[in-house]
Amino acid sequence: MVFWLLLHFVIALAGTWMARQYAIRRDLIDHPGERRSHDVPTPRGGGVAIVIALLVAACVLAWRQPQQIVLVAGFAVGLLLVAGIGMVDDHRPLSPWLRLGVQAVAAALFSVAVAATWGNVPLAMLAFAAVLVLTNVWNFMDGINGIAATQAALVGLGLAFVLGGVWGWLALALVAACLGFLPFNFPRARIFLGDVGSGALGFALAALLTISMAGASALPQGLILLPFSAFLIDSGLTLLRRFVRGERWWTAHAQHAYQRWVAAGRTHTVVTVAYAAWTVAAWLLVWRLTLMSEQQMTIWCMLWFAATVGVWAWLQYLHQPLDGPRAAANGKDTE
Template sequence: MPHFAIPGLWLLAGFAIGCASTWMARRYALRRRLIDQPGERRSHQAATPRGGGVSIVVVLLLAAAALAVAAPGHLPSIALAAAGLALVAGIGWIDDHRPLSPLLRLCVHVFAATLLAVALGLEGGDWKDMATAFVAAVVLTNVWNFMDGIDGIATSQAILVAAAWALFAGEGPVFWLGLALAAGACGFLPFNFPGARIFLGDVGSGALGYALAALLALVSMHRGSDGRVLLLFPLLPFLLDASLTLLARMVRGEAWWRPHVQHAYQAWARRAGSHSVVTLAYAGATLVAVLAMFAMHSWSSTAIMSTYVIFLAAGGLAWMILRRQASPDKSDSL
């Protein structure tokens, strides 16, 4: 990045563009009647426009363009990653206007993940780095879509994870792209929390997951296997809730790909009668995981893996407790 790139100005620009774009997206959604209605498979109680996450996509694509201008030697890899982001956001944008089949969306996600993997290869990554990029893109794109169910939770988690990885990287494209993602998401957040005036929509949730996958792949490429495990710590609250809930639905023979309100965070929000409490609690859990990531950056691989297993066990136990206590239907537990 050129010497005149000041983090404060970069953040301010991303925040301002995010705010302005979200305001315009809300006007567009209201005019086009892109409205999510309350229902048994929804956690909100009022009709709310969707698709506001397109503002974050705008910020990320502009940031990618700025990086391409500043570092023209990396233009092919930046262009591929940006194309993948545009594909994920584009299929989500279409789905926000008219429902598409899950299989079609997954096919687009897989193709976009392939573009990200090739981009990592162009940056000098080996097959492990490319595999990390591919798997992370498919998984996180869908995890962020699954977990975007109450006010502010998907956006606040993306802000915390992106900012943590940016600071962990300290320099280079991850630092600037991580700041851009966090800034754009901060520009959207006041419209979504507390009390949502617009939702991310599939355009936003999928794009957040894909962008985080790109950051994860870039950082892990330079950190090796130990770095990959460390970087997973901030993702634990979302990964655990998404994966354990998915497993529970599969075990019960349910159509796991369909919308539902069975995640631990959704069950907790119903019992608490508040989205804000749950969103802030998940943010607190992520902050603990972020602090653990920084504290362990010089630990041995054995110590890191042991701590990760402890975090997994604690998170799994918390998930079971939340599901059992927050759901009046005990069959909702695994």
């Protein structure tokens, strides 16, 4: 296990360093703006190193576990499609509908692999939806230092223990790759994930989530959503509010709760750590709920998501952005 973790950590660490040099040479730079939460020009596209680490892991697992070849192949090809369209978008902005179309193809390929493996059509439909939702959720929520990679690492770590076996090893590879990327992104960002990385993280987690619901774990299915709650609620309610207001909901903005919190004066480090703490607490609750009855599980899940909605509303409406230089000083992404 130590060698496995070290391998993917080193791949991501070295790959992120090389991606940063490439981004600087090609002028792939995110510049500050009113729709961004940083005020220092920063290279993007570092998430390609995480993609490479995951592809290496998929190849190794396919070789060692040929009985899983169809599902692993569906994962690898889908990951390549999502990461590939994200990489193109990092070089030159694409239509959001084109990106969504490619993501839908990736989701369809993975769902076909799920159906071929288990013969379970409802599960395949769930896989399709999970890929589309989480790929975009992680893209939406990748707006401040470390938040997308830390959330992926924490969710992935829990899923590694839940799944075990082949897919548990893939989850560990995801965790190690995120840890290899984070020194370049947190607490000070020297490179961003880019669409290539954020979309890939969402896709990988969607695949692991689907497999956990396929009976690959003894965990009750509903509980597995709790560690995703911070990202699901923040992205989902923010998107819904923009849609209801008639705004161009598919365009970039800075209205997520975590962005409001930063704009109100908290540093990127504080907000990222707070989101991480929420996810850790969710995993602890999952462990505790496995000892309870089904009725108690349902009640606690409802209470947890209600609490998440309440925190979202508190951050949105009580942490209004500051004006002037103070906001820039407190909201900067260099600590």
